Amino acid sequence: MPTFDYAPAPESRAVVNLQPSYGLFINGEFVDGSGTAFKTINPATEESLAEVAEATTDDVDRAVKAARAAYRGVWGRMSGADRGKYLFRIARIMQERSRELAVLETLDNGKPIKESRDVDVPLAAAHFFYHAGWADKLGYAALGPDPRPLGVVGQVIPWNFPLLMLAWKIAPALACGNTVVLKPAETTPLTALLFAQICQQADLPPGVVNIVTGAGPTGQAIVDHPGIDKIAFTGSTGVGKMIARSIAGTRKRATLELGGKAANIVFDDAPLDQTIEGIVNGIFFNQGQVCCAGSRLLVQESIADDVERRLKRRLATLRVGDPMDKNTDVGAINSRRQLDRITELSAAGEAEGATRWDTDCPLPKNGFWFRPTVFTGVSQSHRIAQEEIFGPVLSVLTFRTPAEAVAKANNTPYGLSAGVWTEKGSRILWMADQLRAGVVWANTFNQFDPTSPFGGYKESGYGREGGRHGLEAYVQTGGVA
């Protein structure tokens, strides 16, 4: 239980002007979809927020044609400096409308308002600001001689950071001179549709950004469309593999940002107060629905009991509940489907012999909720040590030597991120060298910055997003597109 109660501090939903239904954003306009419209719900209450159009193969074709026309036309002829002005304008409007974006994100996704307000939306705007700066400097980015855009890019994103993943995809694509057809996840389409309105407000030329809503089949229609030059995908490893198979043998390029099962490694010389905060942030941020979440805690055996005791004491103070309350630490799980998956994997953890502990906090009656949960006594072979749970569930394992920590950390099909907690700089460097992970955080976790490349090894995918490296995925240095 929390050590003391807070008075409710609800954010106002009045700042969002929800429409009863939304169309597809094609060629600068909202148009009807030809498929069967579907509802998007608030996962914290299960109330319907709006009806959203479903894009069929024909609708995707219209969007790709609009993107191609914009690419051949005004956008393809525009100087990098002018493209940069549009990106700056979009970034500024996102800042101006940040409260609206944050509230809408929280309503549609279930994440705490303090996270959408302080993390998702500012970082999304920062991605546009950062890439705006690159638009006229691509020739100096060491990308090779005469970097040119690829053409029309198809982008498919997940539901865990809807607006932020959109920014990671659209900002570099536009900065490099491409045009875009993007599909948000079916459970979280609303901030992408508000972003479409922001494109209109910024006077972005029609067809440069097209947003099509729908589920897997709509994504597949983008992947399969012959007019797409590159696919940028973030989501599950299973769908990522299907996409790689679909485009094999075509001239399409791809970047895939897939799942993870990060090790957060704590040595006996780590500063423990700071480490506990890092462990909590690593796995309970965004309800653990984070591809780079520190879902496997590896603790040096000599301090394991102490860390476990401190961690449980800290977790008992987490406030779980209404995501619109500014005091909430842990919000709702995004969908019933995801809740079922977390529930199933946690049950498997118990069945395989790990010890389950949760915070015992009260949960709201409606909506999709899962208590912050810790498994101790986890062994390498347990499913909860191998499979991505994508929820607020931490698996704790122990080690004795740095070499054992490395062996255990790398014993996973994934390789997206890792954390190292120690006061020894030399050990941090050695560990970073040994760990097969795209990102290694030292004495911190879940830090994101548009200047820093992000991406994985092994089944976590390929390609980098962010930083100078992220630009490479959106340019070619050979012939003409």
Ligand code: NAD
């Ligand atoms: P998913 O891969 O099914 O969905 C991601 C996106 O791909 C969505 O927009 C979806 O509509 C689209 N999609 C689905 N099938 C497609 C297809 N055949 N072709 C093209 N696009 C397709 O992921 P999910 O169902 O939302 O989540 C399931 C699991 O994925 C989670 O439990 C988690 O393990 C993982 N996940 C990872 C990330 C990440 O950032 N790496 C994000 C979300 C989910």
